[in-house]
Amino acid sequence: MPVAPTVQDIAAAREALAVADPALARAHAQTPVFEWRLRPGGYEGLFRMIVEQQVSVAAAASIWARTVAGLGGSVTPEAVLGQDAEGLRAFGLSGQKVKYGQEIARAQVEGRVDLQHMQTLSDEDAITALTAIKGVGKWTAETYLMFCEGRLNVFPGGDVALQEAMRWADRAELRPNEKQAYVRAEIWRPYRGVAAHLLWGWYGGVRRGEIALEDIGL
Template structure:
């Protein structure tokens, strides 16, 4: 399993980013040291990302706890496929999320994706394999590679918080589209995942009122 970057590596990447793009200087100056958002990988990691979507952090944690307990601590494709949708829903899953849990499990057991060897694929190839699974969108695939695989040059351009942080950094009036955000992130290669973490950290600090957003930006 790939290892996420260390704090020293993240710090070095941040310095490299502001050298590549001075527009990130405010985000860098106002975002304290952060750790990589590392999460378990494999089938369990992807299924949990699906479970966590569109619910609060507290609700997601409670539902996941019930999923793990209901599967006797073994969140594997085989264990999930042994439960029909009705039983999965008793753990707190919606019918759609139960279905997606099965879809991901089938993709693994049928050989359409091999979580044990996913790290051997390029970012583009891995994303293509993941989004081919029903229920796995591009944002989910990209963030899975970042959080669960520790990949350091992935950028989820469809993330609204990242789009808004890009607008702040550039002093724009309109939030960039997904396509524009991806294009904007090109300059941050090969540190786009660190750039995403930096922008998320900045966005969160501003929204919580911990830092003041300068306007105009300097």
Template sequence: MPTAPTADHILTARQALTAADPALVRIVDAVPPFEWRLRTGGFEGLFRMIVEQQVSVAAAASIWRRVVEGLGEVTPEAVLARPVEDLRTLGLSGQKARYGHEIARAHVEGHIDFDHLERLDDAEAIAALTAIKGVGLWTAETFLMFCEGRTDVFPGGDVALQEAMRWADRLDDRPTQKQAYARAEAWRPHRSVAAHLLWSWYGAVKRGEISLEAAA
């Protein structure tokens, strides 16, 4: 079973990041200690991520509650037992219902083993996840971070992370996905912790807790 990084691990990572990259010093100073919020993993975790995408937090919670109540048990077999139109009655769009079938079928047919995904390294796991129709790179990376507790994954395509990186490096333009991945190489093997720090910093700026002048 996946386990969340401990407080000591996160503290060590924060210290290593500031030692490796001066641009992160003020970010680490501004972001208070945090716990790693590990979500449910496996098939259920990935299916839930798909269900919750592109809707509000409140809507996502409501839809997921209906899915759990409707299925009884969120397993690949339970999803495949319900036609797409049945899944849509639980609040899913047709596309998300079809993606649910794709994810379930990948597990049942042995293309991916959600019960033992930890046996794969990060690159192998991302490749296996993105081979499933409906699972993009950002989804695969954030799944490994939040549902598997992996500590060296970085979603370079995330716009909020890119913007925070722009502020950190005092750039005029936001880095591209390719540039973001390249920049994050300096943060190995703690790239997931760096992502957490940048997200927290970005959120604090957007909420007005840190001024843009101070961040930029």
């Protein structure tokens, strides 16, 4: 079973990141201690991440609650495949998310992916296995491995909030694109996932007005 990094693990990783890359030192100094909140994984965890994309937090919670209830309290590949598309759409799922949920379920049932034992794969192999499923993009695969498996070195370079926080850290005029973000994050190995959490926390604090940034062209 995946185990979330402890507060001590995260603190040590943050210190190492700040030493390895002075650009992260300010984010580290300004961002409070945070925990790594591990979400349920497996089929349920991946399907839920798909359901929650591109909707508000409140809408995602409502749709997911209806989905769980509609499936009898157990979100399994078998339960999803036991419903037709219209039955799943009745829970509030879009047609596209129904297709993706069914495709992930078929991949699990047919043995094309083993979501219960992804931790036996390296980060790279796990991302490859997940993105081979129709509907699972690289960002989804990376965030699943971070939030559902607690992987410390996975970095979703395509995340716009991370890219913006990276711009602030480097005091750059332009936000890095996905390719540039991956290259920039190489110095953060083996704690790229902790760097992502740190930058997200910093970004959120700035956006909420809790953290002030000096003028860097924002």
